[in-house]
Amino acid sequence: MKTTVLLSHARHPVSDRPQLSRLEAQAIALAAEVDEAPSGLHAGRNETGVVAALGHGLTALDRLDLADTTDPLSALAAFLTRQRFDLILAGRRGEGGHETGLLPYRLAAILGLPILADAVAITPGAAVETLVVDQAMAKGARRRVTIRLPAIVTVHPLAPPPRPFAYGPMRRGTIRRHPVDGSANAADLDTAEERPHRLRPKLMRQSAGQAAGANLYVDPTPEEAARLILAYLEANGIRRYGPLNDR
Amino acid sequence: MSRPRRDPRAERQSHDVGATGSRPRYDRSQPLPGRAGVPPIVAPARSGMTTQPQPAKPELRIVDEPAFLVFAVVEAPGGRLSRFDRQVLGAARLLADAGDGGAGVVAIASHSVEGLGEAGADRVLLFTAEAMPGTVAKALRQTVDALSPRHVLFAETGDSADLARRLAIALDEPLLANVEHLTSRQAVRAIRNGRAEIAATPPRLISLGEDRIKPYEAAPCEARALALDTAPHNDDPAILSVEFIPGDPASLALSETDFVVSAGNGVSDFAAFRDLATHLRATPGASRVVCDAGLMPRAAQVGASGTVLSADCYFALGISGAPQHLQGIAGCEHVIAVNTDLHAAMIERAGLAIVQDAQLVMPALLQLLRGGER
Numbered sequence: 001m002k003t004t005v006l007l008s009h010a011r012h013p014v015s016d017r018p019q020l021s022r023l024e025a026q027a028i029a030l031a032a033e034v035d036e037a038p039s040g041l042h043a044g045r046n047e048t049g050v051v052a053a054l055g056h057g058l059t060a061l062d063r064l065d066l067a068d069t070t071d072p073l074s075a076l077a078a079f080l081t082r083q084r085f086d087l088i089l090a091g092r093r094g095e096g097g098h099e100t101g102l103l104p105y106r107l108a109a110i111l112g113l114p115i116l117a118d119a120v121a122i123t124p125g126a127a128v129e130t131l132v133v134d135q136a137m138a139k140g141a142r143r144r145v146t147i148r149l150p151a152i153v154t155v156h157p158l159a160p161p162p163r164p165f166a167y168g169p170m171r172r173g174t175i176r177r178h179p180v181d182g183s184a185n186a187a188d189l190d191t192a193e194e195r196p197h198r199l200r201p202k203l204m205r206q207s208a209g210q211a212a213g214a215n216l217y218v219d220p221t222p223e224e225a226a227r228l229i230l231a232y233l234e235a236n237g238i239r240r241y242g243p244l245n246d247r
Numbered sequence: 248m249s250r251p252r253r254d255p256r257a258e259r260q261s262h263d264v265g266a267t268g269s270r271p272r273y274d275r276s277q278p279l280p281g282r283a284g285v286p287p288i289v290a291p292a293r294s295g296m297t298t299q300p301q302p303a304k305p306e307l308r309i310v311d312e313p314a315f316l317v318f319a320v321v322e323a324p325g326g327r328l329s330r331f332d333r334q335v336l337g338a339a340r341l342l343a344d345a346g347d348g349g350a351g352v353v354a355i356a357s358h359s360v361e362g363l364g365e366a367g368a369d370r371v372l373l374f375t376a377e378a379m380p381g382t383v384a385k386a387l388r389q390t391v392d393a394l395s396p397r398h399v400l401f402a403e404t405g406d407s408a409d410l411a412r413r414l415a416i417a418l419d420e421p422l423l424a425n426v427e428h429l430t431s432r433q434a435v436r437a438i439r440n441g442r443a444e445i446a447a448t449p450p451r452l453i454s455l456g457e458d459r460i461k462p463y464e465a466a467p468c469e470a471r472a473l474a475l476d477t478a479p480h481n482d483d484p485a486i487l488s489v490e491f492i493p494g495d496p497a498s499l500a501l502s503e504t505d506f507v508v509s510a511g512n513g514v515s516d517f518a519a520f521r522d523l524a525t526h527l528r529a530t531p532g533a534s535r536v537v538c539d540a541g542l543m544p545r546a547a548q549v550g551a552s553g554t555v556l557s558a559d560c561y562f563a564l565g566i567s568g569a570p571q572h573l574q575g576i577a578g579c580e581h582v583i584a585v586n587t588d589l590h591a592a593m594i595e596r597a598g599l600a601i602v603q604d605a606q607l608v609m610p611a612l613l614q615l616l617r618g619g620e621r
């Protein structure tokens with residue numbers, strides 16, 4: 001299964017140095033499950049951050065030589081159309097850029113490929129040209145979708161951790177640089193006016209309006225205590241325990 | 248804005264005994280309406296000050312002819328609104344009530360959900376359950392074309408975030424993702440790892456970050472069901488099969504689960520405790536004392552040096568509630584404590600506190616859960 005991982009210009013949250021995004025490193029680990037020689041694809045001038053991907057399990061890295069301020073969409077689409085990958089893995093959202101998470105969807109629209117979000121595990125399907133993707137859902141649930149390839153899949157942070165970094169494979173890995181012919185088809189990224197970020201506190205998650213001691217029971221019988229507890233759980237919608245409802 | 252204001256004039260008026268004469272007379276010994284159980288007086292309109300206290304049950308808020316619509320996509324796993332869903336509805340209400348108001352909030356869910364009216368939905372639109380985001384996006388797009396809402400709000404998580412992006416592509420409109428500050432005039436999102444931010448007038452498609460916007464709390468809305476003319480069904484040729492695998496709380500990580508039952512030094516029967524966790528369908532946790540003693544794995548430790556929970560509910564058996572432990576459950580909305588000590592800090596923190604021996608409560612709970620007689 002010919003697989004590639006899309007690598008964005010991620011930046012370290014503290015030092016602002018270019019680095020490999022953790023989510024994309026996790027995507028590499030997933031790609032290695034279905035392809036013994038997965039490659040990576042990055043559009044940008046700078047490869048100091050993304051070369052680390054070779055140390056995490058990629059065998060080759062394609063870099064489209066593009067200024068960082070231009071929209072990589074058309075260059076990526078053109079390259080992917082030429083290369084015909086079976087599976088394209090991407091992160092859920094970039095880190096350190098505009099962080100919209102729209103790029104994989106825009107690519108899917110241009111290439112006419114199906115897209116699945118939030119993968120935590122992938123395995124080859126029973127039939128050829130199919131893939132079984134486990135998607136992460138709320139409360140630990142998973143949705144197992146069998147999809148026909150080629151497809152784009154984005155990765156969820158709950159996917160298995162990245163493979164450990166190794167220096168030798170990073171040195172041995174091949175980097176292929178592809179010039180992008182003419183910047184005519186590459187539009188500039190939209191430049192909405194940026195201003196310094198202001199930290200805004202999140203809402204407190206404290207329990208609302210529970211007077212201490214309002215719900216205090218001293219020495220109930222164990223049976224009564226048990227009933228109180230289950231009633232509380234059901235009243236607050238934590239769990240439903242079936243026939244206990246008719247108290 | 249949503250909290251009723253005190254109105255000192257109206258309060259004074261309500262003490263007026265209405266004496267005839269040139270001087271007003273007040274009887275201050277009467278309790279104030281608006282305190283202790285009676286809902287507070289809402290500041291009346293400028294003209295014709297009335298002193299009638301509001302009826303105890305707030306009446307239904309009905310929008311018959313909405314000036315415009317605001318869509319709010321809710322996920323509501325298990326048919327109940329999550330905290331995040333309420334926040335999305337709260338944001339929709341905020342945008343709908345802005346300016347001249349009179350707009351309607353349409354909640355969009357994939358299965359029937361309770362409490363949508365209280366959370367601020369005027370209308371409800373149901374899509375079929377188990378539809379994949381791709382098909383829901385198609386149906387949603389048709390609805391957006393038909394009803395042309397002014398805003399469509401999503402939660403920046405899971406299928407909602409997926410849907411938001413699919414809709415943005417289908418409509419070829421920008422999406423303001425992961426918004427962290429929203430008013431009727433401005434929506435702000437952080438970029439570049441939170442170094443910069445961009446502000447815009449709220450566009451049509453917005454996805455909200457978690458714990459950013461307050462849920463709606465005023466009078467319940469009617470949540471009238473809207474008919475959908477085309478029910479979406481999975482017809483995507485690329486998707487061959489879909490299977491839903493429910494989460495198993497026993498194997499979930501503590502940080503991912505929604506319900507934790509936890510044992511402290513007051514628990515001695517750990518076989519019964521694990522059994523209880525399985526039957527409650529909760530993830531087992533423990534205090535540090537228990538983990539240090541090797542009675543539970545270290546991964547189960549809750550607290551400052553263990554796992555900080557994001558669960559909705561925490562059930563503590565025989566845990567004193569040391570500050571390091573309470574830090575780990577600061578985010579839990581519902582806490583149940585069983586402890587023999589009435590003065591334990593955990594009893595004070597709990598929403599349901601039971602002073603009783605945990606060794607006796609566990610078998611009683613188990614018996615009840617196994618369908619034994621009450």
Ligand SMILES: Cc1cc2nc3c(=O)[nH]c(=O)nc-3n(C[C@H](O)[C@H](O)[C@H](O)COP(=O)(O)OP(=O)(O)OC[C@H]3O[C@@H](n4cnc5c(N)ncnc54)[C@H](O)[C@@H]3O)c2cc1C
Binds near residue numbers: 604
């Ligand atoms: C730097 C530091 C970090 C720490 N980090 C953590 C942490 O991450 N997590 C953590 O949990 N702790 C942590 N601790 C330890 C913490 O201070 C407490 O010592 C610990 O939480 C106490 O655990 P406990 O409540 O189970 O035990 P105890 O304090 O011994 O309390 C037992 C409770 O059970 C009750 N009880 C006794 N018998 C029964 C019975 N039969 N039925 C019902 N109730 C009964 C008692 O009344 C008492 O309230 C930390 C401490 C330090 C110094």
Ligand SMILES: Nc1ncnc2c1ncn2[C@@H]1O[C@H](COP(=O)(O)O)[C@@H](O)[C@H]1O
Binds near residue numbers: 009090095099104
């Ligand atoms: N310049 C790029 N080159 C290759 N892939 C990219 C690039 N930018 C973004 N991506 C991919 O698209 C995902 C989402 O990015 P974004 O839409 O920028 O949030 C990232 O996780 C990457 O997988």
